[in-house]
Amino acid sequence: MTDLFSPVTIGDYQLKNRIIMAPLTRARSLIGAVPMAELKAEYYSQRASAGLIIAEATAVSKTGLGWLDTSGMWNDEQQAAWAKVTRAVHDKNGKIFIQLWHMGAAVTTDFLDGQLPISSSNVNLSGEIRTPTGRKQALSEPRPIKLEDIPDVQQEYVDAAIRAIAAGFDGVEIHAANGFLIDQFTRDGSNKRQDEYGGSIDNRIRFALEIVDKTVQAIGAGKVGIRISPTNKVWGINDSNYRATFSRLVEKLNGFNLAYLHVLEPKPDSGHPMETIDYLTPELRSIYQGNLIANGGYTKASGDKAIATGAADGIAFGIPFIANPDLVERFKVGGELATPDQETFYTNDAIGYTDYPSMNATA
Structure with a gap:
């Protein structure tokens, strides 16, 4: 039977399991916006038993960044720091993509x-959002991107993707x-x-499809x-x-033969805190012809069921990976899952980041 532990081909890669970080x-x-290379290298390499790690949202430009203490991928210093992270993951036989972000x-x-x-x-x-001044502030009213500037903004994603591959990421x-x-x-x-x-x-x-097309052409x-x-x-x-x-977006994405489509949408009755208006994943699954990664309140049991029934090709787990660097192993043996400390989710040191022990360390 196909389950979370079955291998799968995602784009250019054969993954050892379908448990996605x-x-x-x-x-x-x-x-x-330079990542703390040694700290992040330890964090991600601890979790390299995942079939695929999708690293954190990473800004494609300075104008795209607006979250405190987060990383970028638009200059050489950032790229060099990320290269240390990818080496550490690959040394543990892991695969890692990076998420490209403009806020x-x-x-x-x-x-x-x-x-x-x-x-x-x-x-x-x-x-x-919390600002560099330390206070929370309402989001600012934006200005529309001028039509003639849209290609430049799209190119920021492409340039970041090229840097990501140069830094050793397996994809974006x-x-x-x-x-x-x-x-x-x-x-x-x-x-x-009112334009095109x-x-x-x-x-x-x-806008989305042109970014996808340009990125595909680049990498x-x-x-x-x-x-x-x-x-x-x-x-x-x-x-x-x-x-x-x-x-319609998903239908058009079929034309690119991407590594995957990742749908973030809490399963009904999963207890996931994200507020939503519907559950479209099954409908989108019927439209999309490539690999689909489902994300939102899955457990090992519901993940196995989704894989076995063909509802998804991979299951992404977020919060469970925070306190369980060996989540794959815990799923495999039915081990108890540790609970993360939410107070340390967005701090800026090792506490609550790399100090969660594995099962073996606590046995």
Whole structure:
């Protein structure tokens, strides 16, 4: 029977199992968005038994960054630090992609030297974030990206992908979820443009598809995945016809032969805290012809069932990987799962990051 422990081919790679480490934005970076290389190398290599690690959301440019103590991939110093991380994972026989991220309107001017953030339109998202001043601040109203500047913004993803491969990553995941820049173009609640990137569904998904196409041309389809979250409401993001919008996006993604489509959407009755309006994963599964990674409140049992029934090709686990660096082994032997300390999720040192013991260490 096919289950979480069965191997699978994802893009250019044969994975040893279908247990995927979801991208977890855990801070631990220096001034200048440079990752703490030694600390992150230890953290990710501890979890290299996953079939695939998808490393944290990583900014493609300084203008795309708006989360405290997170990392980037737009200069040589950042690339060199990430190279230490990928070497450590590969030394443990692991595979690792990196998630490429632009926050768009989900930032404040405090992160941008007083400049307005960019987005598809000047629609203000809801919510607050902690700023470099130490206080929480409401998200700033963005300015629409000028039509002539769109190729330059898209190129930031491509340049970051090229750097990622040079740093030793096995591939990249394009972050098109959670209300960030690509999602701001995709959904009609935030996209009010009147040009070829706004209005119809095909126009609104154009931004995402062009980034995918350019990235595939740069590094190869087998090294590119994409993440969407079709029904969540983070930052107040919304779409008047989300089923049609995301079904069309997924249909068009079939043309690229990507490594995978990663769908973040809590399973019904899973107890996942993310607020959503529906559950589209089964419908999207019927449309998408490639590998689908499902994410959202899965357990070992529900993950095994999803794999066995063909509902997904891989299952991404997020929070369970925080306190269980040996999550794969614990699943294999039915070991008890440790509970993470939420107070240390977004701090900037080893406590609550690399100090969770394995089963063997606590036996």
